[in-house]
Amino acid sequence: MKKTTVTGLATALLISLLSCQNGGNEKIDRVAVVERNCPVNTTFDALSSLSVGNGEFAFTVDATGLQTYPELYSAGVPLGTQSQWGWHSFPNPEKYRFEETLKPYNFRGHEELYSVQFNEDGRNKEAANWYRVNPHRLHLGAIGLELMRGGKKVEAGELSGINQKLDLWSGTINSTFILDGQSVAVQTVCDDATDAVAASIVSPLLATGEVAVNLRFPYPTGGHSDDACDWTKPDKHTTTIVAQDDHSALLCRKLDETTYYVRLAWNGNASLQQKEPHYYVLKPVAGDTLSFTCAFTADVPSGTPLDFAAASAHAADYWRNYWTTGGIVDFSHCRDSRAPELERRVILSQYLTAIQCAGSVPPQETGLTYNSWFGKFHLEMHWWHGVHFALWGHPELLEKSLDWYKTAYDNACSIAARQGFKGARWMKMTDPSSIEAPSKVGSFLIWQQPHFIYMAELIYRAKPTEETLNKYKDLVAATADFMFSFATYDELEGRYVLKGAIPAQETLRAAETVNPPFELSYWHYAISVAQKWRERQGLKRDLQWDEMLDKLSPLAYQDENGTKLYLAAETATDTYKDIRFTSDHMAVLGAYGILPKCPLVREDIMHNTLDWVWDNWNWGKTWGWDFAMTAMDAARLGDTDKAVGALLMDKRTNTYLPNGHNYQDGRLRIYLPGNGGLLTTVAMMCAGWDGHEGGNPGFPDDGNWDVRWEGLAPMP
Numbered sequence: 226m227k228k229t230t231v232t233g234l235a236t237a238l239l240i241s242l243l244s245c246q247n248g249g250n251e252k253i254d255r256v257a258v259v260e261r262n263c264p265v266n267t268t269f270d271a272l273s274s275l276s277v278g279n280g281e282f283a284f285t286v287d288a289t290g291l292q293t294y295p296e297l298y299s300a301g302v303p304l305g306t307q308s309q310w311g312w313h314s315f316p317n318p319e320k321y322r323f324e325e326t327l328k329p330y331n332f333r334g335h336e337e338l339y340s341v342q343f344n345e346d347g348r349n350k351e352a353a354n355w356y357r358v359n360p361h362r363l364h365l366g367a368i369g370l371e372l373m374r375g376g377k378k379v380e381a382g383e384l385s386g387i388n389q390k391l392d393l394w395s396g397t398i399n400s401t402f403i404l405d406g407q408s409v410a411v412q413t414v415c416d417d418a419t420d421a422v423a424a425s426i427v428s429p430l431l432a433t434g435e436v437a438v439n440l441r442f443p444y445p446t447g448g449h450s451d452d453a454c455d456w457t458k459p460d461k462h463t464t465t466i467v468a469q470d471d472h473s474a475l476l477c478r479k480l481d482e483t484t485y486y487v488r489l490a491w492n493g494n495a496s497l498q499q500k501e502p503h504y505y506v507l508k509p510v511a512g513d514t515l516s517f518t519c520a521f522t523a524d525v526p527s528g529t530p531l532d533f534a535a536a537s538a539h540a541a542d543y544w545r546n547y548w549t550t551g552g553i554v555d556f557s558h559c560r561d562s563r564a565p566e567l568e569r570r571v572i573l574s575q576y577l578t579a580i581q582c583a584g585s586v587p588p589q590e591t592g593l594t595y596n597s598w599f600g601k602f603h604l605e606m607h608w609w610h611g612v613h614f615a616l617w618g619h620p621e622l623l624e625k626s627l628d629w630y631k632t633a634y635d636n637a638c639s640i641a642a643r644q645g646f647k648g649a650r651w652m653k654m655t656d657p658s659s660i661e662a663p664s665k666v667g668s669f670l671i672w673q674q675p676h677f678i679y680m681a682e683l684i685y686r687a688k689p690t691e692e693t694l695n696k697y698k699d700l701v702a703a704t705a706d707f708m709f710s711f712a713t714y715d716e717l718e719g720r721y722v723l724k725g726a727i728p729a730q731e732t733l734r735a736a737e738t739v740n741p742p743f744e745l746s747y748w749h750y751a752i753s754v755a756q757k758w759r760e761r762q763g764l765k766r767d768l769q770w771d772e773m774l775d776k777l778s779p780l781a782y783q784d785e786n787g788t789k790l791y792l793a794a795e796t797a798t799d800t801y802k803d804i805r806f807t808s809d810h811m812a813v814l815g816a817y818g819i820l821p822k823c824p825l826v827r828e829d830i831m832h833n834t835l836d837w838v839w840d841n842w843n844w845g846k847t848w849g850w851d852f853a854m855t856a857m858d859a860a861r862l863g864d865t866d867k868a869v870g871a872l873l874m875d876k877r878t879n880t881y882l883p884n885g886h887n888y889q890d891g892r893l894r895i896y897l898p899g900n901g902g903l904l905t906t907v908a909m910m911c912a913g914w915d916g917h918e919g920g921n922p923g924f925p926d927d928g929n930w931d932v933r934w935e936g937l938a939p940m941p
Contacts, residue, residue, distance in 0.1 A: 253555045253935055259393050259548055262572040264884050266389040269294065269381050271301025272894060273883045275391045275398050276594060277413055278580030279543070280622065282308045282420035282521070283593035284368075288389050290400030290411030291424060291438070293369035294381045295452070302886060302894050303452035303595040306365045308420050309584045310523045312600070312656060313445050313483040314359035325352035326663040327643075332725025332735065333713055337644040340663040353663040360656055362589065362600025363445055363480075364453040365521045366487060368422065370411070371437035371506050372404065379404060379435075391884075393576050396544040397537065404428075409436060415580070416536040417543035421520035423536035431509045438507040438517060439500070440489065442478060450597045450892045459502045466505075469497065473530050476505070490530030491517040547579060552617035552936035554911060561929040563873050566881075571907055573885025574900035575617070581897055582610040583622040586629045586657050592897050601656050605673035605729070606898045608819075609850050612680060613904035616912070618936040620687035623680060630677055630700055633659035641707050648706030651677060669727040669735040671711065672744055672812075675751030677704050682754050682941065685761075694761055705755035708748055709770055712777070721777045722795075723748065729812035730793055732805040740795035742780040746816035749777055749823045750941075779825045780816060791816075791834045801837070808846040811838045811855065818858030821915060821941055832862050839867060844876050849887040849899020852879045853906040860910050860923035868910060868923045869930070872903065909940035 266273050269288050276285040285304045287294050292304040325348060327338040342357065343350035372379035386403035398413040409428040416423065430436040443454035444461045461480070468475040473490040474497045489497065494510040509515045516533035520526060556568035581592025587607040591597040607626070614623040630637075630651070636659045637649035644650065651674055652659065653667035661668070681697040712721040727733060728741030752774055756766050781795035791813045792798065793806040800806040817831045835858055852871045859867035873879075879899075880888040887899030910923025911934045924930035 253553055253933060255548055255553050256394060258553055258555050258557070258568070259572055262569045263393050264391050264573065266883070267387050269297055269387070270883070271298045272886075272888070274298050274302045274304060275389070275884055276577075276580060277396060277398060277415035277422065277540070278593060279415055279417050280580060280583030280625065281310075281585060282415065282422075283580050284413070284415055284422040285594050286398060286400075286413055288381075288387050288400065289370050289372075289384070289402060289409075290389065290398055290413045291369045292367045293372065295367055295369070295454070297381060299452050299454075300891075302882070302884065304367065305452060305593065305595045306367065306422070306521070307362055307593040307595075307600075308365060308521060309586050309593075309657065310420075311363040311365050311485065311521070312360040313363050313480050314361070315355075315447060316481055317355060317359075319348075319351065319355075321348075321352035321355045323352075323356060323660065325349050326356055330725070330735075333645075335645050337725070339644070339668045340661050341668055342663050342665045356660070357663050358447045358599055360658070361445060361447050362453065362596055362656075363483070363485075364443055364595075365485070366478075366519075367439075367441045367443070367454070368424075368519055369439050369441070370409075370426070371439040371508075373435055373437075374405070391576075393572065394544060394548060395537075396540040404430060404435065412533075412537070414533075414537045414540040416518070416520075416531055417539045419520055419531065420522065421518050421531055421536060423516070423518040423531065423533040425514070425516040425533050425537075427514050429513050431513055431515055432511055434508065437509065438515065440476075440487070440505045440507070440519070442487075442503040444480060447599065448596065449599060450591075451595065453596045453600070462503070464503045464505075466497070466499075475526070486522045486525055488520045488522070488526050488530055489517060490520075490532065491515065492532055547619075550936075551575075551619045552908065552934065552938075554907060554932060554934040554937075556932060558931040558933060559929060560931070561869075563869070564930070564932075567869075567873060567907075570881045570885065570900075570903055573881070574904050577885050577900055578610070578613065578897065578904065579619075579622065582901065583614065583619075583625060585625055587611070587626050588897065590898060591893065591895050594895055597893060598654060598662075601654050601662055603654050603667070603673075604651050604676065605653055605670055607673070608676045608679065609853075609898035609901045609905070611901065612683065613901050613908060615680075615683035615687055616905060616908035616938050616940060618938065620684055624684055627677075627680060627684065627697070629657070629659075632657075634700065634703070636661065638703065641710075646707050647710040648708070649700070649703040650674065650707045650711075651704070666727055666731055669725075670729075670731075671723070671726040672729045672747060674704060674708055674711075675747045677701070678751040678754050678758075679941075681758075685758075686938070686941075694758070698758060698762060701755055701758050705752055705767075705770065708752060709767075709773055712748065712773055714776075719776060721773050723778075728794065729815065730806070730810045732809045733794055733797065738794045738796055740778050740781060741793065741812065742791055743812040743815040743819075745778060745780060746820050746823055746825055749774060749825055750820050753823075777825060780813075780827075780830075782827075782830050785837075788833050788837070789830045790837055791830055801841075804843060807841065808843040810848060810851055811842055814838060814858035815854050817861055818854050818856075822861070828862065831858070832864070835859060835862060835864065835867065844874070847876065847878050849878050849889060849896045850902035852876070853899070853902030856906045856923070857909060860906075861914065865923055865925040868906075869925065872906060905940070908937045912937040912939045914940040 326340040389400040444458040476487040556564040582588040587602040611623040641650040652661040654662040724739045856871035886895035
């Protein structure tokens, strides 16, 4: 890549546009690409709910355009209303302390304290369970249509003529249906800059009282994976109207120590009435049109309430800018029959990650739709959620969540210090407060550690300025300091080893695992980049870091029936005989897929390993991003058929629902790391990677994959 004095997003766009593949340089019709992939619903489908959002807040609706029948979707893709700030903790009458979750382990000749889930009954187990559940993310409130006939609720099966479309270009959900021979039309949007949903309803049934709007507020469940709605405990929380006039009302919500506010504002002649505790109905007095906005805030809101027209205009401006300034890929010129499906997945993933993953903190794996792991986020997944933003011309969306690491820095340093290490050890499972969640697995993971360096480097590539260096240099250094101190020097063999950790392939155990391949390669990459950051600041290279780079253990392999194959870890000598080592993530492929080639990796052995994984892996026990990782490895190795085949492999965990979400299983009906991984992979298959010349290196050069693109940046 040539150096340039152009900075910021312009750098990434200039680089990508200079190398873009667009069939004779004609400009891609971005509107056409986006609009032909807009999802449409004609039934109540529990797995096809649609969302609007802005990265900080999201609102998910059923086929009516609002959250009218949440019970139909609770076991599918639930109808959530979630934000980055909306969290709650149950009372702690037993006064559990975080220190009670700690347990000592000895992996390196000294005691290391880890926050874990205890097997033995007692106070330690109870404390760990409390800190694992608390805090949990809130469902802020359900907003639906109040459909009534003769004093009874209209059931979903009584609606006909359902036609719903998510207009991706404007961020608007347009929904229509028929009730008693009359049309009901609903438009739903999310304001681009506030935690507010807005809707417009047009129907003659508004005047008859058969159509109104309801607001209902649940108590949280604290469940591991659910819609976070407990409707059975009305006495555990309060909902109070604290201010009201002819066109707005302010409600105060109190749940134990948590308080937040809901401001409803409407146009037209209507009144807000309480139907029962935590249940309010906005009833129009006359007319066939009712529009409203509903804003959720952590503090008492100020200023004039937003109206639907303004929110709709803001959303349209935001999405028009999003689709016209970032990357785009057009598969319409491809002859391969799989190309339209790949394009659909890409476009919908661009939309979903923008509304679910582009906030001020790292996202949870189910985004802002419903809770998984109590609503907490996982830092080892941050790479999968966010890296693609930088490659698709939107580094600012990745940078928003990188700022959170400054908040978490002190806690990360405390974790490292209590375990006898230097620097900052980034936790695995946490929340905006950066409190570490106890875990039997997560507390021993280390592959989230280099992510910060990788992501900071992407921001620097997009904005190679002193400002970028100064913003992240201390966190990069602290991250690398931990990595160096965590590696153990083997005096007898004169090499550095990684041990006492559970690798990305979580079926391996911390006490038994030495030198997992992906982590070794990632250590080499991240420390190498950290050295570059020192040089950019005018500092000398750290000689100890250089020594570790020189002496870091190579990836372990063995001869399996005459073919050299990489092991799941140096200690996993039964890799090709034990199902533990051929299930879960095939993380070995990440060592030369996610990461560029390093001296620890031999390309011939990696190619052998890819072929073996392709033919023999237990694909039924994989996750959505495993297919992206396989495709990245295949692309770098030049096996383009496998690269495309991995992205479109017909497996349950590689399913993409009509709304674009990556489905995993009955618990994780959506899984955003799969969407983010898909986008990262397609970007590198189009724009390539450092040291590779030419476009579309990840697609077969057989005339069937005439992939055209703009605005993409190459991967490291």
